[in-house]
Amino acid sequence: MDFSAVNIVAAIAILVMLATLTTVMQQILFKNPNEPPIVFHWLPVIGSTVTYGIDPFKFFFNCQKKYGDVYTFILLGRKMTVYLGSKGNQFILNGKLKDVNAEEIYSVLTTPVFGKDVIYDVPNAKFMEQKKFIKFGFTADALRAHVPLMEEEIRSFLKRSPHLKGEKGTVQIAKIMAQITIFTASRTLQGKEVRQQLDTTFADLYKALDDGFQPINFMLPWFPLPANRKRNIAQRKMRQIYSDIINARRAKGGEKDSEDMIWNLMGSVYKDGTPVPDHEIAHMMIGLLMAGQHSSSVTSSWIMLHLAVNPEIMEELYEEQLQVLGSNLTPLTHENIQKLPLVTNVIRETLRLHPPIHSIMRKVKNPLPIEGTSWIVPPSHVLLAAPATMGKSDDFFPNAAVWDPHRWGNIADPAEQEKEKMDYGYGLVSTGADSTYLPFGAGRHRCIGEQFAYVQLTIIVIMVVREFRLKSVGGKKEVVATDYSSMFSRPMEPAFVEWERRADAP
Numbered sequence: 001m002d003f004s005a006v007n008i009v010a011a012i013a014i015l016v017m018l019a020t021l022t023t024v025m026q027q028i029l030f031k032n033p034n035e036p037p038i039v040f041h042w043l044p045v046i047g048s049t050v051t052y053g054i055d056p057f058k059f060f061f062n063c064q065k066k067y068g069d070v071y072t073f074i075l076l077g078r079k080m081t082v083y084l085g086s087k088g089n090q091f092i093l094n095g096k097l098k099d100v101n102a103e104e105i106y107s108v109l110t111t112p113v114f115g116k117d118v119i120y121d122v123p124n125a126k127f128m129e130q131k132k133f134i135k136f137g138f139t140a141d142a143l144r145a146h147v148p149l150m151e152e153e154i155r156s157f158l159k160r161s162p163h164l165k166g167e168k169g170t171v172q173i174a175k176i177m178a179q180i181t182i183f184t185a186s187r188t189l190q191g192k193e194v195r196q197q198l199d200t201t202f203a204d205l206y207k208a209l210d211d212g213f214q215p216i217n218f219m220l221p222w223f224p225l226p227a228n229r230k231r232n233i234a235q236r237k238m239r240q241i242y243s244d245i246i247n248a249r250r251a252k253g254g255e256k257d258s259e260d261m262i263w264n265l266m267g268s269v270y271k272d273g274t275p276v277p278d279h280e281i282a283h284m285m286i287g288l289l290m291a292g293q294h295s296s297s298v299t300s301s302w303i304m305l306h307l308a309v310n311p312e313i314m315e316e317l318y319e320e321q322l323q324v325l326g327s328n329l330t331p332l333t334h335e336n337i338q339k340l341p342l343v344t345n346v347i348r349e350t351l352r353l354h355p356p357i358h359s360i361m362r363k364v365k366n367p368l369p370i371e372g373t374s375w376i377v378p379p380s381h382v383l384l385a386a387p388a389t390m391g392k393s394d395d396f397f398p399n400a401a402v403w404d405p406h407r408w409g410n411i412a413d414p415a416e417q418e419k420e421k422m423d424y425g426y427g428l429v430s431t432g433a434d435s436t437y438l439p440f441g442a443g444r445h446r447c448i449g450e451q452f453a454y455v456q457l458t459i460i461v462i463m464v465v466r467e468f469r470l471k472s473v474g475g476k477k478e479v480v481a482t483d484y485s486s487m488f489s490r491p492m493e494p495a496f497v498e499w500e501r502r503a504d505a506p
């Protein structure tokens, strides 16, 4: 290193030391008694970004011990106010529309992926109408029609996948589950034309769009990532695919011939009488594709990983199927798949321990006093709800760290817990006021894909259980750690599972 380089390094070191000193002094000397406590940090801007990013739940619990349920931490220069517990969920997820805002946070990330004029790119009242249209596409009739198609898709996938040839083997489970999820969703919700194109162009476009869904875009949307350029091109092509499908359907007379979401949106009309424009249909379809894909595929991956370390539960699931569906395992229907309580409990328990979304954020729009304290959260802050911390706490779920689907045999149905309901413009939904279990969120922005996700996950579990026995590699008793580095928490890769084809399968 020459002399000038030494000088530069020394200057940087001095600047960092000064910044650190100022940050620490500020926290010690200028505590604001009217705002929630700030999580101690050494560096400005960086704040707690690294500790939060590595393991948000560990971070939430550690801070809860030090500061209580409400505290503020620095995430890439932004002040994030966390409010844990039922009161926090109520405060954030059911905050008034004039006080808390989702689109100002999520739009930078989602609008370039989904496209204009939908979801977080429109005023909330319009989005609530769009949610109503989408919800209408998840009627019992639609779900009923989806069941045999999903069964067929999964059966065909399990037969043709090169990773599942022969009598036994080892697979990277997340890859298999991602494929099963996109095949089943595209055959049903997305429609047969999308399914047909999945084997060709669509899969590559999906990948390019997905790669543009980077957490860094939350904070630094202007950062010129090469992935963002590819994302923009893929978005335009994807929109064209949906527009072509809509036009082809109209050219054939526009008579609905299947229960998919494109048909549903083609028939939807806003309150003012305007039919949903084609580009909005295309963009909502992209939004649904992205919203459903990760959450469901990550959940099914966790389920398989847990079944691999709990083979006795897998056998119980198999026995349950034989009892309910008979020894020849009759074709699946919307009615008979709901008679398998252990499958439902396996999904519930997996979502309790592995919620795909760990942090739900809202921008503060007005100063918000926190009841019972002298604190007021100012509009410069972002609120962060983490309802999943309750699911991971021994206070609410004994031995919370243990994956035990049978615990739900003794715990009231979560739907029962969610008694308080409100209509935000897309039908009655739970406010989640007192619930300790909210994997699908609560209030105005609550998930509308829950029923679809349950049908999809249920059929995936049924089909895998009847075809295979799973084992963990080397007989490990624990599942892999969680990777929190992307938008949705997921199993740390590589996550292998050993499989063996059932000799006794009917």
Ligand code: HEM
Pocket: 102, 189, 288, 289, 291, 292, 293, 295, 296, 299, 351, 355, 356, 357, 360, 361, 438, 439, 440, 441, 442, 444, 445, 446, 447, 448, 449, 450, 452, 453
């Ligand atoms: C296991 C599966 C799933 C989980 C755990 C899940 C979880 C969630 C959560 C926690 C929210 C609330 C986000 C917030 O308040 O900011 C949400 C919203 C939403 N989800 Fe899901 N989801 C799942 C599957 C799906 C599927 C399959 C679809 C669509 C096909 C979907 C579509 C949506 C939509 C449209 C919203 C509304 C966003 C808003 O109003 O801001 N989700 N989901």
